[in-house]
Amino acid sequence: xxxxxxxxxxxxxxxxxxxxxxxxxxxxxxxxxxxxxxxxxxxxxxxxxxxxxxxxxxxxxxxxxxxxxxxxxxxxxxxxxxxxxxxxxxxxxxxxxxxxxxxxxxxxxxxxxxxxxxxxxxxxxxxxxxxxxxxxxxxxxxxxxxxxxxxxxxxxxxxxxxxxxxxxxxxxxxxxxxxxxxxxxxxxxxxxxxxxxxxx
Amino acid sequence: xxxxxxxxxxxxxxxxxxxxxxxxxxxxxxxxxxxxxxxxxxxxxxxxxxxxxxxxxxxxxxxxxxxxxxxxxxxxxxxxxxxxxxxxxxxxxxxxxxxxxxxxxxxxxxxxxxxxxxxxxxxxxxxxxxxxxxxxxxxxxxxxxxxxxxxxxxxxxxxxxxxxxxxxxxxxxxxxxxxxxxxxxxxxxxxxxxxxxxxx
DNA sequence: TCACAAGTGTGATTTGAATCACACGCAAAT
DNA sequence: ATTTGCGTGTGATTCAAATCACACTTGTGA
Numbered sequence: 001x002x003x004x005x006x007x008x009x010x011x012x013x014x015x016x017x018x019x020x021x022x023x024x025x026x027x028x029x030x031x032x033x034x035x036x037x038x039x040x041x042x043x044x045x046x047x048x049x050x051x052x053x054x055x056x057x058x059x060x061x062x063x064x065x066x067x068x069x070x071x072x073x074x075x076x077x078x079x080x081x082x083x084x085x086x087x088x089x090x091x092x093x094x095x096x097x098x099x100x101x102x103x104x105x106x107x108x109x110x111x112x113x114x115x116x117x118x119x120x121x122x123x124x125x126x127x128x129x130x131x132x133x134x135x136x137x138x139x140x141x142x143x144x145x146x147x148x149x150x151x152x153x154x155x156x157x158x159x160x161x162x163x164x165x166x167x168x169x170x171x172x173x174x175x176x177x178x179x180x181x182x183x184x185x186x187x188x189x190x191x192x193x194x195x196x197x198x199x200x
Numbered sequence: 201x202x203x204x205x206x207x208x209x210x211x212x213x214x215x216x217x218x219x220x221x222x223x224x225x226x227x228x229x230x231x232x233x234x235x236x237x238x239x240x241x242x243x244x245x246x247x248x249x250x251x252x253x254x255x256x257x258x259x260x261x262x263x264x265x266x267x268x269x270x271x272x273x274x275x276x277x278x279x280x281x282x283x284x285x286x287x288x289x290x291x292x293x294x295x296x297x298x299x300x301x302x303x304x305x306x307x308x309x310x311x312x313x314x315x316x317x318x319x320x321x322x323x324x325x326x327x328x329x330x331x332x333x334x335x336x337x338x339x340x341x342x343x344x345x346x347x348x349x350x351x352x353x354x355x356x357x358x359x360x361x362x363x364x365x366x367x368x369x370x371x372x373x374x375x376x377x378x379x380x381x382x383x384x385x386x387x388x389x390x391x392x393x394x395x396x397x398x399x400x
Numbered sequence: 401t402c403a404c405a406a407g408t409g410t411g412a413t414t415t416g417a418a419t420c421a422c423a424c425g426c427a428a429a430t
Numbered sequence: 431a432t433t434t435g436c437g438t439g440t441g442a443t444t445c446a447a448a449t450c451a452c453a454c455t456t457g458t459g460a
């Protein structure tokens with residue numbers, strides 16, 4: 001649908017101005033894809049030719065450890081970019097899985113397209129730099145949170161930062177993101193509900 | 201010293217080719233600074249006008265939590281870039297401290313210089329994008345390590361990835377980086393020495 | 401060179417969170 | 431409409447790592 005491309009344009013224009021002519025060029029690099037719930041966008045062991053921009057829908061990117069436990073690396077809702085970036089940049093096999101949690105529409109961008117876009121249009125190089133810089137700062141925040149805060153504090157901070165995710169995503173996955181057991185998060189969550197009695 | 205600038209040029213040329221003329225321009229944005237052991241490069245509460253490239257020396261960037269405990273965000277040895285990037289990008293007050301651990305020489309770059317350099321020279325925009333992309337991937341690795349691995353595994357992984365840091369930096373700081381208590385790391389370390397008897 | 405600080409080792413004790421085990425309600429698939 | 435599975439709540443138990451307490455060793459600045 002046209003709407004998806006228009007949405008991408010809006011997203012890009014949050015960082016850089018884009019003329020009609022430029023966007024006609026930019027759009028040619030992207031390929032639209034519909035993804036259904038429970039479908040994998042990336043599976044561990046796959047080559048990772050693309051990164052994805054989420055027009056709408058919800059994904060989780062997770063890593064499975066030796067013991068078979070899932071650990072969530074990233075949640076991605078609309079307007080997020082998503083891939084196994086290590087595998088994507090180095091064109092190696094993925095160590096991560098990316099699974100669709102809500103029916104989605106995404107635009108994919110291959111590495112060569114991305115690099116061509118960045119080298120052809122200085123402003124797109126700038127756009128990608130800004131995006132990854134923000135991601136870097138956000139990840140640093142998460143590292144500090146993992147190092148400094150206990151489960152309760154991490155959950156509260158997460159809730160304050162991402163109220164939309166708390167509402168949409170099952171708690172068990174929030175627990176996997178925060179490095180907390182399902183049960184511990186349930187008890188924290190209960191304690192919170194006791195403090196703030198329901199408003200209806 | 202000239203040598204420092206030459207070293208910077210080599211560092212940049214690992215990513216992009218740079219002509220003599222270009223480098224004469226690039227170098228004008230950087231300011232050399234000597235830093236002594238125990239000196240702060242950034243203190244929590246300071247404005248953060250610059251990021252720094254380490255020509256030689258060693259720094260630790262750490263965050264102090266409410267309980268007064270230090271948590272190490274980054275070690276930076278020669279050829280690393282270092283700042284409180286959140287505060288730097290947003291030109292707000294630092295929440296981190298950066299302390300010199302070994303006499304150092306650094307080149308500082310203000311935010312406006314950095315952005316001018318990136319917008320004047322497309323290839324420098326590319327350079328900075330590559331740098332931050334690599335940092336992003338490295339941080340993601342660290343997050344996965346914090347989520348998936350126990351203290352022993354984290355220490356062993358760290359040792360395998362950064363043998364130079366293990367040698368140069370006191371173990372107590374490694375512990376703070378890994379989110380482990382000093383004592384636990386000491387016991388892990390002892391267990392390792394028992395397994396691999398000393399070679400002399 | 402001497403004294404004090406910083407870093408490390410090691411035992412005993414405590415504790416926060418994981419794990420185990422089970423029940424219950426709701427959503428989705430047939 | 432009903433069965434199956436997924437997400438959640440909750441108690442009992444275990445356990446890994448933090449904390450506490452102290453000694454020893456090394457580095458270093460006056």
